[in-house]
Amino acid sequence: MISRLPRLHSSPLQPSMSTLKRKAAEEEDEALDQPRKLPAIGASRPTRTLQPSRTAPNLTKSGPSLPKPLTKPRAPTLTRSTTRGTSAPPASRPPPPVRTTRSVSGRSTDDKRFSELKTQLTSIESARAADAARLALDMEAERAKVAELQENHAAISRELAAARNHDLNQRRELVHASDEIEGLKKRHAREILDLEMDVKQRERENREVKEDLRLCRADLERDREAVSALKSTLAMQSTAHLTLTTQNQLLQAQLDANARLVAELTAKLEETELKLEEKTREVTDGEIVRRRLHNMVQELKGNIRVFCRVRPVLPADSDEEADMAFPDKRENKEIVLSSSSESATGQERKEVYNFGFDKVFEPSASQADVFEEISQLAQSCTDGYNVCIFAYGQTGSGKSFTMEGGPTEATAGMIPRAVVQVFRVAEEMKSKGWEYTMEGQFLEIYNETINDLLGAHDFDKKKHEIKHDPKTGATRVTDINVVPLHSASQVRSLLGVAQKRRSVAATMVNERSSRSHSVFTLRIRGVSAAGERCEGSLNLVDLAGSERLNVSFANGAERERVKETQAINKSLSALGDVIAALGEKGAAGPAAEGKHIPYRNSKLTYLLQNSLSGNSKTLMFLNLSPLAAHLNESLTSLRFATKVNNTTIGTAKKQSRTS
Numbered sequence: 001m002i003s004r005l006p007r008l009h010s011s012p013l014q015p016s017m018s019t020l021k022r023k024a025a026e027e028e029d030e031a032l033d034q035p036r037k038l039p040a041i042g043a044s045r046p047t048r049t050l051q052p053s054r055t056a057p058n059l060t061k062s063g064p065s066l067p068k069p070l071t072k073p074r075a076p077t078l079t080r081s082t083t084r085g086t087s088a089p090p091a092s093r094p095p096p097p098v099r100t101t102r103s104v105s106g107r108s109t110d111d112k113r114f115s116e117l118k119t120q121l122t123s124i125e126s127a128r129a130a131d132a133a134r135l136a137l138d139m140e141a142e143r144a145k146v147a148e149l150q151e152n153h154a155a156i157s158r159e160l161a162a163a164r165n166h167d168l169n170q171r172r173e174l175v176h177a178s179d180e181i182e183g184l185k186k187r188h189a190r191e192i193l194d195l196e197m198d199v200k201q202r203e204r205e206n207r208e209v210k211e212d213l214r215l216c217r218a219d220l221e222r223d224r225e226a227v228s229a230l231k232s233t234l235a236m237q238s239t240a241h242l243t244l245t246t247q248n249q250l251l252q253a254q255l256d257a258n259a260r261l262v263a264e265l266t267a268k269l270e271e272t273e274l275k276l277e278e279k280t281r282e283v284t285d286g287e288i289v290r291r292r293l294h295n296m297v298q299e300l301k302g303n304i305r306v307f308c309r310v311r312p313v314l315p316a317d318s319d320e321e322a323d324m325a326f327p328d329k330r331e332n333k334e335i336v337l338s339s340s341s342e343s344a345t346g347q348e349r350k351e352v353y354n355f356g357f358d359k360v361f362e363p364s365a366s367q368a369d370v371f372e373e374i375s376q377l378a379q380s381c382t383d384g385y386n387v388c389i390f391a392y393g394q395t396g397s398g399k400s401f402t403m404e405g406g407p408t409e410a411t412a413g414m415i416p417r418a419v420v421q422v423f424r425v426a427e428e429m430k431s432k433g434w435e436y437t438m439e440g441q442f443l444e445i446y447n448e449t450i451n452d453l454l455g456a457h458d459f460d461k462k463k464h465e466i467k468h469d470p471k472t473g474a475t476r477v478t479d480i481n482v483v484p485l486h487s488a489s490q491v492r493s494l495l496g497v498a499q500k501r502r503s504v505a506a507t508m509v510n511e512r513s514s515r516s517h518s519v520f521t522l523r524i525r526g527v528s529a530a531g532e533r534c535e536g537s538l539n540l541v542d543l544a545g546s547e548r549l550n551v552s553f554a555n556g557a558e559r560e561r562v563k564e565t566q567a568i569n570k571s572l573s574a575l576g577d578v579i580a581a582l583g584e585k586g587a588a589g590p591a592a593e594g595k596h597i598p599y600r601n602s603k604l605t606y607l608l609q610n611s612l613s614g615n616s617k618t619l620m621f622l623n624l625s626p627l628a629a630h631l632n633e634s635l636t637s638l639r640f641a642t643k644v645n646n647t648t649i650g651t652a653k654k655q656s657r658t659s
């Protein structure tokens with residue numbers, strides 16, 4: 001703290017006490033020393049006037065608080081000849097006083113000189129004594145002055161100390177005040193900083209408030225718009241409410257009227273339901289009668305019927321369309337084919353071929369349309385009949401499509417639809433006390449060999465034989481897989497398995513499905529609550545392509561194809577022969593009772609023996625291609641089908657017995 005105090009102001013006119021003391025002592029010493037200096041002998045020495053001792057500084061200059069300045073004492077002025085001290089060499093050194101070689105004349109001069117010097121010395125000593133006395137007096141005066149000065153010095157020192165104390169106090173106060181100022185400054189700076197931050201905070205808040213305000217204003221504007229929209233809606237709805245209230249009242253009145261009406265109608269409905277039950281019973285009885293009549297009609301008509309179906313032209317077909325017409329729009333029983341050729345005379349000759357069948361389906365007919373016509377026939381297996389449905393026609397005419405169909409519900413063919421129908425009828429018959437069990441098998445006859453399409457392996461290596469039970473009339477194929485059937489969907493998946501087998505085989509031998517007959521057999525056994533039993537079967541046969549191949553040109557790689565064709569031709573002609581023989585037998589009546597029917601001529605006819613007798617219901621689909629290129633094949637098929645259609649093979653018999 002004190003170190004930071006400014007130095008006390010010291011004036012050059014105010015020497016310190018110690019300086020004064022030192023000066024006084026020096027002057028005293030100087031005064032004492034001077035008499036001891038001896039003047040140089042023989043030299044014209046300048047005399048030095050004794051200077052008064054240095055006066056004390058004028059202390060009045062230090063300030064008004066200092067004591068009055070002392071008067072400067074005057075030193076006595078002494079004039080003395082300046083002599084060079086014995087120690088100082090003379091400017092020009094006199095020769096040494098004693099020389100051994102000195103002459104006798106010189107000795108008198110020296111003596112004279114010596115006496116002069118002696119005189120001078122005496123005078124100097126007297127002068128020196130006088131000086132010493134004066135000096136003693138001066139010393140005394142100086143000592144008095146020194147004493148006085150010391151007093152002054154002491155007084156000044158006290159004043160100085162007081163002044164220093166005062167100054168120190170002031171400095172302390174100053175330091176204190178500076179500290180305070182410093183503290184205040186810091187506090188002030190802090191406060192300014194705080195205030196600045198506060199200001200910034202306020203500015204931020206202000207901005208936020210402004211933003212909030214802006215948003216609020218926007219919200220307010222929107223709300224105002226919404227309110228005005230709501231107001232208009234409210235106004236509209238108030239009007240609507242009024243209208244509705246009026247309508248409500250009207251409706252309430254109508255409701256009351258309706259409630260009365262409903263009560264009346266409920267009573268009528270109950271009455272009608274009773275009548276409906278009665279009618280349903282009548283219809284069920286009627287259905288039974290209808291079925292009996294249907295079977296009677298079938299029996300009267302003869303049990304082999306032919307349906308003709310023409311497939312549509314496919315996008316892939318590049319050939320021209322044949323000239324086909326379907327003139328019978330009411331009963332759909334006719335088909336007319338026309339062809340034009342050039343006669344030998346070069347004239348155009350138009351030939352028209354008319355055919356009539358039990359039903360003719362145009363290309364636009366759907367699978368459902370076709371099935372509707374055969375559903376009664378298919379379901380008669382549940383009544384204990386053997387039913388056989390063939391698809392006959394050239395390759396690509398639509399046999400597989402008709403029998404198996406496509407993957408969708410709409411394109412499903414006769415086999416899946418017939419199975420669904422049989423299961424549905426069996427379910428319905430449950431309410432009449434009948435329980436049915438069903439089983440199925442699926443095989444193909446290729447090159448007069450039977451392959452199991454539901455076997456455990458893709459390629460069936462077993463040798464299968466056909467066995468007929470003469471007592472029951474049942475047909476069995478040895479080592480064939482007979483699958484118990486529980487649902488229509490199960491049958492669908494079995495058909496899928498069989499289809500896969502046939503396509504695997506097709507990679508080995510061309511177009512397997514075209515070159516083989518496939519036979520799906522569903523066997524159904526029913527037992528009624530009364531113990532009545534019936535057994536029927538449904539055979540759905542997709543025949544091989546009926547087209548003829550010119551075997552005379554066959555060679556090399558085609559030999560296998562020729563063998564297939566011969567087998568197909570053989571089995572198809574055997575089928576024709578069997579039908580013809582049955583027709584003849586039917587025409588001859590009881591007279592032809594023992595007539596031979598050549599079932600054994602092919603595996604196909606032998607397998608279907610019990611479904612191709614007078615005891616079965618047989619339907620043949622004739623599938624035709626719509627293309628002009630296939631016209632000749634179509635005509636051949638139509639002629640064969642006409643023969644079949646004209647055949648009466650007798651009366652189908654229901655296979656039922658009472659246990």
Ligand SMILES: Nc1ncnc2c1ncn2[C@@H]1O[C@H](COP(=O)(O)OP(=O)(O)OP(=O)(O)O)[C@@H](O)[C@H]1O
Nearest residue numbers: 311312394395396397398399400401402513514545
């Ligand atoms: N009624 C139809 N509607 C639509 N497409 C059909 C119809 N009939 C057949 N087709 C189509 O015609 C093509 C040939 O039919 P499909 O295979 O059934 O003939 P196919 O006589 O069984 O021949 P294959 O003897 O070679 O087995 C198939 O693509 C089939 O989908």
